Amino acid sequence: MITIRAYAKLNLYLQITGSRVDGYHDLDMIMQSIDLHDTLRLSRAGDIQLTCSHPEVPLGESNIAHKAARRFFRETGIAGGVHADIQKRIPMAAGLGGGSADGAAMLRGLNCLYGYPLSERRLLALAAGIGADVPFSLTGGCRRAQGIGERLTSLRNQLPGVYLLLKPEGGVSTKDAYQTYDARLAPEPYAMEECMRALETGDLAAFSRHTFNSLQHPAASLCPEIAALLRFLQNTAPASFLTGSGSTCVGLFSSQEEAEAARRCAPACAFSYIAKNEDCGLRLS
Template identity: 30%
Template sequence: MRQAKVKTYAKINMVLNCLYKRDDGYHEISSIMQAISLHDNINLKPAGEIILNSNSTLIPLDEKNFAFKAAQLVISKYPSIKGVEIYIDKKIPIEAGLAGGSTNAAGVILGMNKLFNLKMTTSEMIEVAEQIGSDVPFGIIGPTALSTGRGTNVSPIPEAPLLWVVLLKPDFGVSTPKVYSNMKEQMFEKTDNIKGFLGALERKDQDYILGNLVNTLEKSTFALYPKVQEIKDFFIRNTKHSLMAGSGPTVFALFPNEIEAINFKDSIPPDYGKAYLAQTIDSKEIHERVIIDEKEN
């Protein structure tokens, strides 16, 4: 049976500015997001209804899952599609601040577009993605993007240079709504750091990129979850360039070469959580993430 195979990549924020709370209750942000090689694998097949399965027992298998919701929205747009069978092979840790669920949803949109020959444009796929969650449009665009507004206004920007990434996911999650609601006026970012970072990406200025990582949500998350600050402190003592991912609890460090990254990963105390090694990806990997398999099963 014809099927689509999709790689859905984890996301880190190299810059994440929480600027102020908007009148609609959301927070205004500006963020530079980067896809990394850590990824889930999704298989999609035509079916008579939406069927979702996974190797993970930690994710919902109904409309609470962004991937399921993505399939519902695509089918509502194209009613000739009766259903789709989705299998998610999870490798990205759950509740990690790495947008795993969001990029799964984007993968379903991308995969269904190819599987059913829908010929949706990128803009049309983003319109679907925006209805699901703030990070889902990034999963359509990748590998490097600027996000503004409440996070759904996403535009491609010059790709980051190749960097190695070591991530540490502790054995607990954090509540993203709680992190945002805990943001106080003095925690909001007051400086415009986006323009300089965009210039560095254009120049492929690795030193500037590594030296100007920012996440204003750290202050809020650290106050609520002191263990995350303990992990970040360990990273600061042992690496030059580290940051919390999204609203946490994952902390990551960036390295210019693989050897440094491996040596640091091997030094992380096991009781802090699970460590991962990855690297930034480029547009070639984004363009090749959906494969159509015509083989008969």
């Protein structure tokens, strides 16, 4: 048996740059892994079996970890299986990449469990066919992700402080957020270079000006609580943003103490967490 931690991610910047004929969108993102994580325990089995601590997580073929396992065995030709027990800490429909992190953990864990039949390059190629955030979740850290998330470039995140995560009761499905975005057809700014420069120089004020998420307005229209949480964070944090397709709103604070004080005053929400940067997407233990 092996145990692997699958870390959540934040989108410090998310720009939709185009639509594709395969139904995906071209993206330009800055992604950062954080210390909030799920834990997967994997052991060899005759077929693919999933159990999960969260009763609402689907365990069949719609589960990204299940899909990753199926792809792994098909790619390697190994006649085996896995029993995976998933301890969920990353909330669902939150824009934190929990499903993608679990899928990446499944790939990395199976590769270890079965003697490393796939190279890092083949793992990343396999991940790109499973979901847009899965390649990043294999590597973690801070990276620019382009295309459908498969083109990764390492970045240095020098911003000081910690993140306060506030998730409202409502969730936002990725599919609904993108469909709502497609219906808007509104022009958007493009400030990727400025945002990267702010990260690499640790300029929190500049980051606050240039962080951006194409899905913020669509997500807020689907989940009105998002707007209220973002207003609170805009009035209390040096920088604030929505991660992914939502519904988690994030405030970047200069210190743990400031984040704790804001957390005590925050509007009621389903989930809150004070997070720090994590340098990898997965960790075997």
